Amino acid sequence: MKLKLHQKEPHLDGDIAITGSKSESNRLLLLQALFGNFKIKNLSNSHDSQVMQKALASKEKEVDIHHAGTAMRFLTAYFAAFEGRETILTGSSRMQERPIGLLVDALRELGADITYQNNEGYAPLLIKGKKLTKSTVSLAANVSSQYISALMMVGASLPGGIEINLIGQITSVPYIEMTRSLLTQLGIESSFEGQQIKIKPAGAINVSEMVVESDWSSASYYYSLAALCDTAKLKISSYKKDSLQGDSVLAELYQKLGVKTTFEGHAVLLEKVDQPKPKRVEFDLANSPDIAQTIAVTCYGLGIACDLYGLHTLKIKETDRLEALKAELTKLGAHISVTDKSLHLEGSTNFQSDVTIKTYQDHRMAMAFAPFGLRASILFEDAEVVNKSYPDFWEDLHTLGFKINEV
Ligand SMILES: O=C(O)C1=C[C@@H](OP(=O)(O)O)[C@@H](O)[C@H](O)C1
Numbered sequence: 318m319k320l321k322l323h324q325k326e327p328h329l330d331g332d333i334a335i336t337g338s339k340s341e342s343n344r345l346l347l348l349q350a351l352f353g354n355f356k357i358k359n360l361s362n363s364h365d366s367q368v369m370q371k372a373l374a375s376k377e378k379e380v381d382i383h384h385a386g387t388a389m390r391f392l393t394a395y396f397a398a399f400e401g402r403e404t405i406l407t408g409s410s411r412m413q414e415r416p417i418g419l420l421v422d423a424l425r426e427l428g429a430d431i432t433y434q435n436n437e438g439y440a441p442l443l444i445k446g447k448k449l450t451k452s453t454v455s456l457a458a459n460v461s462s463q464y465i466s467a468l469m470m471v472g473a474s475l476p477g478g479i480e481i482n483l484i485g486q487i488t489s490v491p492y493i494e495m496t497r498s499l500l501t502q503l504g505i506e507s508s509f510e511g512q513q514i515k516i517k518p519a520g521a522i523n524v525s526e527m528v529v530e531s532d533w534s535s536a537s538y539y540y541s542l543a544a545l546c547d548t549a550k551l552k553i554s555s556y557k558k559d560s561l562q563g564d565s566v567l568a569e570l571y572q573k574l575g576v577k578t579t580f581e582g583h584a585v586l587l588e589k590v591d592q593p594k595p596k597r598v599e600f601d602l603a604n605s606p607d608i609a610q611t612i613a614v615t616c617y618g619l620g621i622a623c624d625l626y627g628l629h630t631l632k633i634k635e636t637d638r639l640e641a642l643k644a645e646l647t648k649l650g651a652h653i654s655v656t657d658k659s660l661h662l663e664g665s666t667n668f669q670s671d672v673t674i675k676t677y678q679d680h681r682m683a684m685a686f687a688p689f690g691l692r693a694s695i696l697f698e699d700a701e702v703v704n705k706s707y708p709d710f711w712e713d714l715h716t717l718g719f720k721i722n723e724v
């Protein structure tokens with residue numbers, strides 16, 4: 318589906334309800350399958366959470382998790398420890414290019430029986446579930462924190478718990494902390510000191526309900542919209558000040574880009590502030606990689622130069638996000654260069670109109686570029702990609718007054 322988003326006057330006023338964080342939801346779905354009967358409130362309506370639910374309920378040998386990175390990584394560990402279940406875990410063609418070897422090696426160290434069906438280091442995997450007998454493991458920590466979260470959650474179900482020794486720089490740390498906090502809320506003890514994580518085996522879980530905070534990565538598109546407006550008053554819900562999600566750093570980062578954040582109960586009010594624009598900004602996003610695309614497009618729309626660092630994981634996400642950003646921002650008129658871990662954009666306002674953005678099967682390519690509709694009309698190929706994390710995205714933009722039509 319190709320969509321045209323027509324240029325809109327840069328004034329926004331409205332309320333948007335966003336569903337639960339897909340990261341928290343997919344963790345809680347796994348923890349629910351492992352440990353018990355608690356209810357999950359405000360579950361994400363993302364496709365990634367739907368495939369996670371379906372996979373956990375499946376009795377089939379082949380389980381297809383499509384594009385969902387968390388589902389792929391969490392379920393590899395889950396099925397490896399599922400005694401007697403034989404599973405072929407597969408995903409989309411892109412998922413078959415996203416590395417899983419470090420996690421498979423770690424699980425094999427614990428005693429797992431996993432073999433590659435096609436290419437060494439990549440899905441599809443044949444997983445012969447068995448009792449994992451060991452409880453100490455080590456792995457490189459600079460590729461994906463999802464491997465570590467997977468080991469932590471499944472590790473809590475092992476009789477001896479798990480001790481994870483992390484090698485090298487640890488990436489996406491808030492996601493590891495999120496996993497730990499959810500385990501703590503379920504009464505599972507853990508420690509994370511230096512390069513070592515220890516998880517105690519879970520006891521009886523006496524929690525009847527877990528409430529998911531709404532998704533901060535999805536909130537990033539409203540931060541970008543507010544920043545690109547002359548006047549904006551956007552209320553998004555349901556959020557809390559002490560979030561488990563690292564992307565809540567948006568409130569701090571967007572201050573520099575002219576957005577004021579006020580917590581009003583469970584809602585967050587985003588307002589455009591009339592302040593001098595910086596010429597150049599610099600951010601390290603190693604702890605919040607999913608908002609890199611949003612920030613790059615905001616800066617371009619504001620005519621602010623930016624240097625974004627800590628982007629070493631972007632090449633192995635839904636697409637190579639660094640190359641995709643470079644290609645699509647260049648089409649809009651930007652001067653941009655990328656390395657394998659950083660992005661550098663010059664401040665210019667040479668905006669091109671009616672450009673068609675390729676989305677590369679990456680939800681965030683569509684959503685991050687949408688706020689540019691406050692600068693010029695813009696078109697999106699395969700606009701339905703947003704379903705991966707935020708199926709209501711285009712409808713929500715429509716309620717804010719954007720004219721959107723299929724072309
Ligand atoms: O654990 C999680 O829920 C996630 C961790 C991050 O991945 P990496 O740790 O691979 O950077 C993030 O990009 C992804 O969207 C969700």
Ligand SMILES: C=C(OP(=O)(O)O)C(=O)O
Nearest residue numbers: 384385386387607634635
């Ligand atoms: C990278 C992402 O997801 P995943 O790795 O879970 O596919 C994302 O949502 O931006």
